[in-house]
Amino acid sequence: MAKKKLLIIFTLILLTGCFPSKKILEDVQLVSAVGYDYKSNNQVELNGMVAIPQRGEDIPPISQVFTATTNTSKMARALEQAESPKPFEIGRLEIALYNNRLAEKGIYDLVDTLQRDPSLGRDLYMAIVNGSTKTLLKQQYPLSETPSKYLLQLLDQNMKANIPKSNIHDFLYRYYGKGMDPNLPLIEKQGDRIRVVGTALLKDDKMVGQLKLEDSFLLKLLMEPFEKGIYEVKFKNNQFFTIQNLKSKVEYRFKDVKRSPSVDIFVHVKGRVSEAPKIPVSDPSLIEQLERATEIAMNKRINKIVKKLQKAKVDTIGLGDLARSRTRGFDFKHWDDQYPDIPINVKVNVEIIQAGITE
Amino acid sequence: MSQISVNKQISPYMAFYMVTTMQIGVGILGFERYIAKSAGHDAWISVIIGGLSFNVLIWMIYRLLTKENADIIGVHRNLFGRWIGGALSFLLLIYFSSTILTVLRTYIEVIQIWVFPELGTPIISIILLGLAYSYVIGGIRVVAGLSVLGFFISLPLFLLKYYALKNAHYTNLLPILDHSFSELMAATRGVTLDYLGLELILLYMPFLKQPEKSQKWAHFGNLFTMFTYLITVFVSFVYFNQEQLQHTIWATLTLWKIVDLPFAQRFEYAGIALWLFVILPNLCIGLWSVSRGIHRLYKIKQKSALRTMILVIFICCILVVDRQQVDILNTKVSQIGFYILYAYIPFLFVIQLISGKVRKTKNG
Amino acid sequence: MIFFKKKKKKQQESNSVSTKGSLTFPELMKKLTASADFSTVKQSSLSTFYISYYKTLVNPEFVHRDLLPYITEIPLKNLDDIQKHLPLDGMVKTNDVHDIANKVTAGFILIQMNKDDPEGLLVPSLSTENRQISIPETEFSVVGPKEAFVESLDTNLNLIRKRLPIPEFTVKEVRVGKLSKTRVAIIYIDGIADEENVNTAIQRVNDIEYDHVVDSSYINQMISDNENSPFPQLIDTERPDRVASVLSEGKVAIMADGSPHALTGPTTIVEFFSAFEDYFLNWTLASVIRLIRLMAVMFSVLSSPLYVAVLTFHYEMIPENLLATLVASRNDIPFPPILEAIVLELSIELLREAGARLPSKVGQTIGIVGGIVIGTAAVQAGLTSNVLLIIVALAALASFTTPVYQMSNTIRLLRFPFLLFAQFLGLLGVAICFAFIVSHLLKLTSLGRPYIAPLYPLRANDLKDALIRMPFSMQNSRPSLLRPQDKARMNKKRATAKHDIED
CATH class of the missing domain: 3.30.420 (Nucleotidyltransferase; domain 5)
Incomplete structure (x- = not known):
């Protein structure tokens, strides 16, 4: 028995060389x-x-x-x-x-x-x-x-x-x-x-x-829901205001993916006017105007970005994958061929909910 | 067969732990890739089909064993006589031993790839086999205890899936049923390999009290395994996309990488260490069953059988050198396992039915 | 594995007294009178008789006040007359030399009519010096009874019996030890305790083969199921209330004369982490404290091994914010983490041992000097990193939260194998070491009952008083591990009856 134990200990000592090396x-x-x-x-x-x-x-x-x-x-x-x-x-x-x-x-x-x-x-x-x-x-x-x-x-x-x-x-x-x-x-x-x-x-x-950085924010709006970020909008002659994103959501709608696809993207932004010098933001009717102005500005820019993506044949938004998840027997080759010419319409919907702590 | 005394037997609910701990092994750390190869993001359906088919097999195994009131060795002897039955049992024991070897060697492989590239196979296999020996020597009660503890120790690892779900792309699972039936069946075949391990019940079933109750628990155990695989597959599918998954050999281990606890990050190191408690019940139940089988077959003392087994497995473990050989070992053993479960057990079942009828008519 | 092999059962041998072979009465008297404190007095007032006793065992006052006045006044013919007139019980008339030898050395007075007559009357009159009952030292509790056992078995039994005034409370007495002949009592409640447990305990105590048994801790080691296990297998307590409470659960207690501790069993590992004070507090508080204690145990065992494992092998795991601190504090240390950890752990053990061996006032000073002065000096000298110092000190502190002293020793020693495994195999080593310990615990039994119940065999019903303590209204059944003959503790319906708002 003692011999056996000794043998075991001996082999263990022999094998210690196989232990992993240390990275202290x-x-x-x-x-x-x-x-x-x-x-x-x-x-x-x-x-x-x-x-x-x-x-x-x-x-x-x-x-x-x-x-x-x-x-x-x-x-x-x-x-x-x-x-x-x-x-x-x-x-x-x-x-x-x-x-x-x-x-x-x-x-x-x-x-x-x-x-x-x-x-x-x-x-x-x-x-x-x-x-x-x-x-x-x-x-x-x-x-x-x-x-x-x-x-x-x-x-x-x-x-x-x-x-x-x-x-x-x-x-x-x-x-x-x-x-x-x-x-x-x-x-x-x-x-x-x-x-x-x-x-x-x-x-x-x-x-x-x-x-650019401002466009990156818009691209982010198209890609994922998130809760931060600031965007500057021009309002009437030389008046600027910035809108802070509180919550954004994005929705995609695909039509006729198999033959001649078209895509509608809806972006919902809930935001707050964070800086608006010279604009009386407490006025409800004005808020509506600000919302429309933001929507128009964003829409214009976003559609430009999408055109740019399509022209470069890059699908950064991942529309192809989204289309696949909604279509049985999806054909990637067909989609890739058509991608630069697919009509993609982005609609931004802005809702301003708060306007600072003073009136 | 000789009746096992009641105080050596274990409670019927142990079947639950012994079945699931035996089924869940190293495979779960990276099986997503294989099943997704044929059925893509619909492979989760195959997980369910595979799991349910195993419930049928459990039913068959229990019918087979309770009818003869024996383990598989007794069944073989009753159906085929001493020599052919003995030879069949011997082949079966060789298969069981090779599953033990596979589990052990694959776990060592995981350790060598992910944690300690320089770790020598001999030293770690000696330690792990010594550990298994210290459990098996305590008998089935200790082995069953290990599977209960192993189950509860590894259960919290489920919570880690939360980190992957934070970055999930749920659209990856859509559209549902986008694959043909034959693709699903091919994936199901792949899945069944991960449900293997249950067949050891052929040897330890007589040690469970009240077979009719333990059968229920065995079914639950299998369903729990199915549930575990479902969650695993689901999380991996929403975290990786299909093409990426094909490049990821160990999906679950890769998922652990993103775990970021306030006191520790990169959880895969802790996870692989904790996985020991998933692997050990595999080794111990296997070693116990096989040594018990040898004891029943050849009237050798179970202790000596166990020691010989450990020595043989140790030597085989060293002989498997590189990753390719581990892969070959895995595929071959699971192929044999597939045929044993889906062909041999139904075959035995039918043979038993027929011989039962023949006996009846002879007697009547 | 070879580490914890169970020792073969001791050969059963009769527990007879030391006097072997034949002994004649004169030989005995010669042996006895060789001691200076043995005295033989010849009384010859009305009738003549001899009184012999050990002056150091028998209170002389007893002889003169309670014994002599009753028998000197009356004419006596033989020993029966004396027995008749003495208002004492427990007297034995015998001519068995061995019996006389045993009794006299145990504090009996020998009365003979004739000096060489081997027949004598033995009068019990043991007087022992007793310590006053004091407050518990190692198991102190803020609320609850403040009595602790003393060194007298009879006093101790009194302390328990007054808490369980029922006839079923049974005391079996056995004498153990060739030389010491220690009185050992096996205590249980008949009708609740499982007979098998009682028999195991009695048989094991009977099987003890040793010359002197000084303390119950001797018995604890001698009757434990696995002598080589570092884990105590019976609870050692100094609180009579705790003993009374576990007896009513169906356990068996073993007490030795001369020992201020009782052993209770069969025990489970979770019991070692429950303080008796847990039952004095509201169940929510008690449960939280119990969980904290369990976490303290895990921390105490695993913290320094994890430190060694992570710093030696898995630097990737260190959280971002801690990395800079750790690297900075480790930068100047000349030792590898393992050496650093072992040196620090050993010095903490040193402090504890030094503190324990010294009188309490000096001990405190040692603690403060060691803890503060040496600790800061070691860090400033760059011998250890302050992160590890914090870990080791906290781990030592955590180990002292374990209510049972033996267990807290075990826990402190347990981390050394963990450290070694961590040094060689990192986290995997820690897991392997843990698995070895689990394998040992799974095989361990206490008086033949599984040690890690109710975790395994899993008994959901017993979990109500394991890791957490559920309220008394749910403690309606005795632990099934003990196989009590009477399972119910109370009428559950009445205890949990729901009342309406204005009832």
């Missing part, structure tokens, strides 16, 4: 943001931003950027290893940035390496940068400790209000899914600030167009 928190370099820049036709420049904690608890971490050039992103990480004192771990990656030139060539290969890695989360934010991601990541921003934290909060905040929601899961959902195309936030470095300038429209994994 402070012994690894956590990459919190990566940026890919266009280098040449088959090469990308990969910039990994790490936040290096400082001694003492009150001192914020400083950020460093490691750069390497390669044709696949895994290789690049191996290259970076040469400069770094600690091994890289990408499990805490929060942001992936893609240079706009790169995005025009297609980014799927780069995203694919990220989605294959089991240590990565699915709430990773992706964005397309006008300009170099390296300079964007290298800059120290007074608004936040590290660029990655800044970007994270910036995108998070904007996706609630101005731009369509998009993280790596949404990107892949729309990339793989038939009858829809992905979109990504478009950002730009402006001095020591980063600014969300709009939405990049992608066809498969290639950027084919972009929308």
Whole structure:
């Protein structure tokens, strides 16, 4: 019996070599943001931003950027290893940035390496940068400790209000899914600030167009119900007011999908006039006028956006998928062929419910 | 067969836990992809059809065993005599052992892919088999206790589906019934593989008190499994679209990634660890049943049978090296399981009916 | 597995007294008089007789006040005369040398007519020094009775019996220990307690084979179903009210003379986490407190292993907002998380052990010095991270919420295997270790009854007083685990009768 026990213990000791290797928190370099820049036709420049904690608890971490050039992103990480004192771990990656030139060539290969890695989360934010991601990541921003934290909060905040929601899961959902195309936030470095300038429209994994920030808000109205966001409307001669979205809803109606389809989109916005200098908003009849004015302004703009999407053959709204869910035996090829010419009518219905706390 | 003394038997309601814990194993972590391949977003209908067909099988198994008042080994002996019956039982035990091996190896594979890529197969299989041994040695009561506890420990994992439902696209499930009958049946065949595990009842049924009551619980157990699969499929279908699902090998594990609790995020690491309590009942009920079967068949002490079994499974486990082999193992074993349940059990059922009639006419 | 193998049943041997072989009366007297405190007095007023006793066991005052006055005044011919005239009971007339030896050493007075006559009358007159009944120390409760057991079995039985003034309250007495011959009482309520449980308890106590049994905790270890288990299998309590209450549930209590504790069983694991005070509070409060206590136990066992597992293997799991804090506090630490955790856990154990061994006033100081001074110094010196310090201190605190002392020791020790598993296999290791413990618990029994009932075997009816405590009106049946002969505690209909608004 004692011999048996000894034997068991002995084999266990022999096998301890097979235990997994450790990744102790402070012994690894956590990459919190990566940026890919266009280098040449088959090469990308990969910039990994790490936040290096400082001694003492009150001192914020400083950020460093490691750069390497390669044709696949895994290789690049191996290259970076040469400069770094600690091994890289990408499990805490929060942001992936893609240079706009790169995005025009297609980014799927780069995203694919990220989605294959089991240590990565699915709430990773992706964005397309006008300009170099390296300079964007290298800059120290007074608004936040590290660029990655800044970007994270910036995108998070904007996706609630101005731009369509998009993280790596949404990107892949729309990339793989038939009858829809992905979109990504478009950002730009402006001095020591980063600014969300709009939405990049992608066809498969290639950027084919972009929308301004105001238009992104309207696109968001078309895509999903949400509860925030501000839109500025011109009212009569040089009078402006802004309307704040309290609750928006969107409805789609499809007609005759199988032969010559047409789509009606109804957007319902419940809003509040948040700023209206020189407009007496307490007047009920005026409220109605404001509503009509907003509707007209939004309608005009939204229909322009939809035309733009159709012209670029991108289905960012996901109308194809919506049509499929309402049609038995749906034919994607037929739909895709017809998509640029389908009559799509958007009707915005605005309801103003409150007008501030003073009369 | 020799009657089992009452204090060795377990309550009839245990059938519920033992059936569902045996059915739900590693498969549920990534079965959506396979069933969606043929029936797309309508595959949930196949889940229901598959589940209901298993209720018929449970009824058959109970009829088969209660008529002879024996386990499958006794039934084989009564119907086919000592030698042929023994050989059939032996083949069946080999199948059961290979299901244990499959469950163990697939779980280790999941651990190696998702958590510890460098983890050696020998060490983790020794630990898991040792763990299973420590339960099985305590007898059926301890094994049944484990399946009750495993059931309740893994039950809260349902709540995690909430995070996926926050980002759900419910239109993915529409239009309902957009697939042909043959597509649905193909998916149903795929689904049945996930209901396997129930057939072990062939061996442990005599240990359940009051078979007529335990049959009811076994049906409930199977229905609970069906319900679990339905929820899983439903959530995965509204979170992923069909094309994306085909690229996602472990849909449920991927869903856990988005869980973001205030004290922990990336729940898949905790989830895989907790999944141990789903896997262990599988291993333990399997090991118990097979060692019991060997004991009944060859008059070897159950303890020695268990030890030999563990050794054999351990060696086989090391021999399966890479992902392809794990895949092959999974498909082969589940194919055999499919034929055992849908062909062999009805065959036995018919044989028993006939031999029962023959016996009656002889006696009458 | 090999860890918790059940020991084979002890060989049954008769529990006879130490005096083996034949002993003649003169030999006995020689042995007895060898002790300085043994005295033999010759009385020769009207008639002559001899009185022998241990001065240290018998109160001399008793001899002079309650014994001698009755028999010196009257002419006596033989021992029967003495027996007739003494107003005492429990006297034995015998010429069995072994009996005499046993009784005299237990505090009887030996009266003989003739010094060498082996026949003698034994008069019980044990006087023992008793501690005053004091308030419970380890199971203190703010509300409720404040009596605790003392070291005398008779006093203790009195404390219980006055709470259960019924004839069914039964005490079976057994003597245990070759040298100590400790009186051990097995207490139960006839007609409620299951006979099998009672017999198991009596048989196990009878089977004890040891030279001296000093305390009930000896018995606890000797009669437990699995000696190697770190989990206590009988509840050890110092509260007579708790004993009275569990007796009425149908349990069996075991008490030893000289021990201020009673053992009650069969027990289940949930009972170790219910304080008796739970029954003094409203059921909603009691249930919440009980749940908090259970969470404290989980926290106490799992917190530092989880810390080690997450920091060593799963950095991905750390919540966003905590990451910076953790990295900053870990940055300067020279040790890996496992070493840090073990060192801190051990130093907390050190503090506790030092505090327990010292007089209470010094002990408090040690606690404060250790906790505050060493803790802050260790953090400032960069030896441990303050996050872990908080975790370990809270875990230690949480372990003390367990009302039963033995269990709280078990819980504190339990985290060390968890730490080891966490170090090698991360979260999976924690789960594996938990599974090993579950396997042990599933196999464990208390007086032959499953230890983790009512969780398994699942008895929904017994859950009313397990993880939460339901109101008294729902506690209408005794736990079915105990197989009580009388299941009903009260008339349920009357207890739950609904009244109309103005009734």
